[in-house]
Amino acid sequence: MAQGAIRVGHCIADPGRAAASAFAAEIAFGDGRITHVSPLDRAALTAHEARxxxxxxxxxxxxxxxxxxxxxxGAIDGPLETWLAGLARAPRLDPYACAALAFAAMAGSGxxxxxxxxxxxxxxxxxxxxEGVSRAARDVGIRVAFCWPFFDRNPVVYGDPAPLARWLLADEVPLAVPFRPAPRNFELIEQALAFEHPLFQIQYQPVGPQWCRDETLIAIAExxxxxxxxxxxxxxxxxxxxEWADAAYADEGGLVAFLDTIGLLSxxxxxxxxxxxxxxxxxLLGERGVNLSVNNSSNLRLRSGRAALPAMRRHGLSVGLGMxxxxxxxxxxxLREARLAWRLHAARLHTADIFDMACRTGRSGIVGQDGGGVIAVGAPADILVLDAETLLADRIGDGTALPALVLERATRRDVDRLFVAGREVVRGGMATGIDAAALRARTIEQARAEARDNPPDLARIARMETALTKYYAAGLHKEGGR
Ligand SMILES: [Zn+2]
Known part of the structure; x- marks a missing residue:
């Protein structure tokens, strides 16, 4: 495991704590954990370290x-239900390449x-x-919870698909979709456990309650x-x-009550x-200790609405931010996602709330309670280092607290280094474990060739998008069908 130390002019050790301050420090780590955090005299640092x-x-x-x-x-943003149909435009892509590019991009923003x-x-x-995603997590070097998809209900609409026939060609109505049965999924997960490593763990992913049979949800809870x-x-x-859930689970007192009855809320x-x-x-979710992920950008882009983030915090829920x-x-x-949560809810949250979610509570749904999310002796050595040359370029005196400055301004352009379990996975803003630029160029080239050789049936996709729009406009998802 990596050992080392960094010296920084400004260590914000616990940004999730109100009135967090910054101090010059040497941070040392070994065996994946922080071994000491020692205050320093900033005058002893190089210019690069000092900023x-x-x-x-x-x-x-x-x-x-x-x-x-x-x-x-070409899957342009729109309401989720029709947008999902548009994903059929995607060319076939290499799963390792997609995951590695995504992880490298994420790491480059901290x-x-x-x-x-x-x-x-x-x-x-x-x-x-x-296996490809597991390898990508290892190569890029960030922690990944791989959520194994269970999908065996409502393949196209929430409710009975038969009325789609009004708007589709005869052979396009998806009445008999070959799902991967839940028992098969559990068998495959047993095999996939061989791909687990310290940075890669598998979780169950019932994709959504409307997309999973009751018996599958029950089996996953067990x-x-x-x-x-x-x-x-x-x-x-x-x-x-x-609306679908309110109609479909009316007899159970609602979907949330049903999920509680089967023991899924934990x-x-x-x-x-x-x-x-x-x-x-x-x-109720707060009482059960459930974690939530609030995904503001996605909710804006897919016209989903705005989550009640301050109320979630008030009810003691462990809330994270997701892209x-x-x-x-x-x-x-x-860093922009954190800022968006701040911009949307600044009237009712504190700067520290945003950092608490972005650094600490959002982490618990991925790796559990591992003491991470702070820079402290014994915590995992997961440390983001920004180069504040731009952030501090116009700072006058010490009037603006650094956590506020980071939250108000920082983007991936300011990211210098990222350490995960003590390994330097980003240096100079670039992933160290893969050649992301070359992989990206190769992957886009392959995707273009694939799209040329096996073009999507655009007319069919457009018909489906129109049919879905009409299905929901007619309120057919509110008829109580499961
Ligand atoms: Zn999602």
Whole structure:
């Protein structure tokens, strides 16, 4: 394991604590953990060291690690339900390359740990895809929770697909979709455990309650209780999902009550989005110790609404911030994602709340409680170092607290180094473990060739998008069908 030490002019050791301050320090680490944090005289530092700002590495609490942007192949932002159909435009891509490019981009903005909700391109290759993502996590060097997809209900719409026939050609109505059965998924996970390593752990991912049969949700709740393995699920991302659930689970007192009955609500569970929770539901989730990931950029881009982030914090929920592979500027910049949460909720949150989510609580749904999210002796050596040449260029006196300055201004341009478990995975703003520029050029070239050789059926996709729009406009998802 890597050993070493860094010297920085400004160490913000615990930015999630109100009134956190910065001090010049030497931070040493060994065996993946911080071994000492010693205050220094800033005058003893080089100019480069003196303008360095160290803070705990950031956690990306919900993502898909796409690597190649949806915008690159024509899946333009829109309401989630129709946008999902547009993903059929994607060319076939190498799963290792996609994950490695995504992880390298995240690391370049300070992400030391990420959730990876895997979108498989083929049921038959899922095991190989998991191996590729595992290798990407090792090569790039960030911590990855690989969330294994369980998807066996409502393949195209929430509810009965038969009415889609009004708007589609006869052979296009998806009535019999070959799902990967849940027992097969559990078998595959057993095999995939061979790919686990200190930076790569597998979790169960019921993709969303509307996309998973009740018996599958029950089986996952039981498996998680036995194995202790985490569960990650999209939940109440859109108003339509909420409307479907309210109708489908009316007899059970609502979907949240149902999930509680089957034992899914626990500290092992992370729910992504949660835009449409009611306040009493958030209170229950808080009592059960559930983690949430708020994904503001994605919610804006997919017209999903705005999560009640201050209420989630008030109910004691462990909240993280996630980019969902749909960041505000489509650039996987976690520093901007943190700023967006701040901009949206500054009236009701403190700077420290944002850092607490970005560094500490968002991490728990990925790696559990490992003492990370602070720079302190014994904590994991996950350290982000910014070069403050630009950030501090116009600072006059010490009037502006550094945590505020970072939150208000920093972007990936300011990232100098990132250490994960003491390994330097970013230097000079660039990933050290892979040649990201070359891999990106190769991957885009392959994607263009694939799109040329196997072009998507654009007319068919457009018909499906129109049919979905009409299906939901007609309120057909509110008829109580499961
Ligand atoms: Zn997502």
């Amino acid at each position: 360095a700002i160290a803070l705990p590495g950031l956690a990306n609490a919900h993502d898909h690690g796409r690597g190649v942007s949806n915008l690159a192949f 992400v030391c740990a990420t959730n990876h909700c895997h979108n498989t391109q083929s049921s038959l290759t899922l095991l190989d895809e998991a 498996a998680s209780a036995i194995t202790g393995r985490g569960v990650h699920m999209h939940m109440f991302e859109t108003r339509r999902q909420r 500290p092992r569970l992370t729910l992504a989005h949660g835009v449409w929770f009611e306040d009493d539901e958030l209170a 969902d592979a749909m960041s505000l500027d489509d650039d996987d910049d976690m």
